[in-house]
Amino acid sequence: MANDGLSAGAAARRLGVAVTTLRTWHQRYGLGPSRHEPGHHRRYTVEDMVRLQVMQRLTAQGVAPAEAAAWARRTSDPAALSSSAPSPSVPSPSGADSALSGPEVSPSPEPEASASHSGPSVDRAPRPGSLRPEDSTEPALRAAAAAARASILSLVESGALIADADSGEGRAGGGQTIALGPRADPAARGLARAAMRLDAPAMRYILDAAVTHRGVVSAWNKVMMPVLIGIGERYEATERFIEVEHLLSRSITEALSIVPRPPRELTPRALLAAADEEQHTLPLEALAAALAENGVPSRLLGARVPVRALLDAVDRTGPAAVVLWSQLPGTGDVVPLELLLSLPQPPLVVAAAGPGWPIADLPPMVTPLSGLAEGVRVVSAACA
Numbered sequence: 001m002a003n004d005g006l007s008a009g010a011a012a013r014r015l016g017v018a019v020t021t022l023r024t025w026h027q028r029y030g031l032g033p034s035r036h037e038p039g040h041h042r043r044y045t046v047e048d049m050v051r052l053q054v055m056q057r058l059t060a061q062g063v064a065p066a067e068a069a070a071w072a073r074r075t076s077d078p079a080a081l082s083s084s085a086p087s088p089s090v091p092s093p094s095g096a097d098s099a100l101s102g103p104e105v106s107p108s109p110e111p112e113a114s115a116s117h118s119g120p121s122v123d124r125a126p127r128p129g130s131l132r133p134e135d136s137t138e139p140a141l142r143a144a145a146a147a148a149r150a151s152i153l154s155l156v157e158s159g160a161l162i163a164d165a166d167s168g169e170g171r172a173g174g175g176q177t178i179a180l181g182p183r184a185d186p187a188a189r190g191l192a193r194a195a196m197r198l199d200a201p202a203m204r205y206i207l208d209a210a211v212t213h214r215g216v217v218s219a220w221n222k223v224m225m226p227v228l229i230g231i232g233e234r235y236e237a238t239e240r241f242i243e244v245e246h247l248l249s250r251s252i253t254e255a256l257s258i259v260p261r262p263p264r265e266l267t268p269r270a271l272l273a274a275a276d277e278e279q280h281t282l283p284l285e286a287l288a289a290a291l292a293e294n295g296v297p298s299r300l301l302g303a304r305v306p307v308r309a310l311l312d313a314v315d316r317t318g319p320a321a322v323v324l325w326s327q328l329p330g331t332g333d334v335v336p337l338e339l340l341l342s343l344p345q346p347p348l349v350v351a352a353a354g355p356g357w358p359i360a361d362l363p364p365m366v367t368p369l370s371g372l373a374e375g376v377r378v379v380s381a382a383c384a
């Protein structure tokens with residue numbers, strides 16, 4: 001392909017899109033094939049393919065086609081992009097069409113790597129829907145791939161990932177929305193839209209970028225929480241979309257787990273647990289990740305921790321802070337809190353977190369927590 005370029009059919013096969021889609025992108029958005037020899041059909045060069053990949057990725061993430069095309073066209077100027085984009089520490093979405101993934105892609109392409117032409121090239125390993133420019137031996141292609149990747153990252157971070165929540169665009173599972181309100185963060189909109197499409201790679205991409213570039217507290221408060229609350233309301237109104245809730249929950253769990261944990265030598269002095277029969281754990285996962293970001297290790301026992309197990313764990317680990325989460329009024333039983341406080345050596349802080357607790361009836365020595373940032377502050381101080 002390096003010399004000849006791809007026909008429209010071959011390009012469409014590589015990308016896994018219909019030829020008509022390519023034609024539309026060409027005619028409406030100027031993303032056409034640039035190689036032209038008299039007497040022949042125009043052909044897609046490697047740079048054209050990278051632009052198309054950017055277009056494909058961004059439209060799949062909910063960016064309006066015209067805007068996606070503008071970003072795709074910018075990839076022809078790698079220098080401009082790589083100078084302004086954040087460092088690509090977030091993996092690109094995986095998937096059959098993932099051309100922009102791979103730790104080897106950096107904003108500064110390494111021409112030396114192209115000295116040998118014996119490595120895998122896009123021509124030798126054509127998989128449907130797959131093009132890996134970063135594997136290419138061509139400096140131009142590597143540069144274009146780096147620029148494309150950088151452009152997506154800067155898009156995510158600049159908040160330009162605006163999902164048009166009302167335009168279904170006919171994707172699988174599309175056409176449904178999660179109401180977030182007019183002041184929602186663009187990344188939350190993108191996440192909501194990806195969630196409704198059941199597009200796990202796009203969700204991870206948005207979530208990982210948010211966690212990596214904003215930090216856990218902001219990612220939770222501005223991106224994850226609004227979408228969780230929105231899908232909860234959607235479920236309440238329709239008794240549907242449990243599949244969305246589950247995939248979103250899973251994706252959030254995974255994204256929170258990418259936060260590096262403190263060194264193993266540091267003994268965790270914080271114990272986090274959900275109350276007995278309580279299955280909601282995401283806020284505790286966010287707390288564990290945010291604490292880790294602050295260098296505070298914790299033990300997260302997870303869902304449905306019976307009181308006996310909680311007391312045993314406290315007995316064996318002697319935590320300075322215990323946070324018990326109750327999401328549902330039915331699990332906000334104050335007895336475990338009282339038992340924790342009456343231990344011979346009670347934890348310094350026993351905190352009740354979540355909307356399930358009867359705040360007015362909490363034992364006086366219990367610390368009620370109302371938000372993630374407060375949780376990080378209180379637990380960090382107790383464990384210092």
Ligand code: B12
Pocket residue numbers: 224225226228229230231232233235236245246249277278279280281282283284286287327328329353354355369370371372375
């Ligand atoms: C994800 C989810 C699930 C997942 C949980 C997965 C997991 N690993 O956690 C699963 C699928 C397991 C689930 C199950 C159920 N769920 Co559910 N779930 C949710 C959802 C969408 C998000 C939960 C969450 O993480 N909330 C945390 C944040 C995002 O929301 P919040 O609590 O309102 O946030 C406030 C405070 O908690 C605080 N805060 C936020 N984050 C943090 C962090 C810290 C550290 C602190 C201190 C404070 C804090 O600030 C916010 C503003 O005040 C909620 C919707 C919602 N609004 O919460 C429903 C929701 C909680 N679930 C609900 C229901 C009914 C259920 C089920 C009974 C459904 C069923 N029929 O089986 C079961 C319950 C099972 C059980 N016994 O626990 C209802 C509860 C209604 C009620 N009040 O009784 C909700 C509200 C959905 C709804 N609108 O109907 N659920």
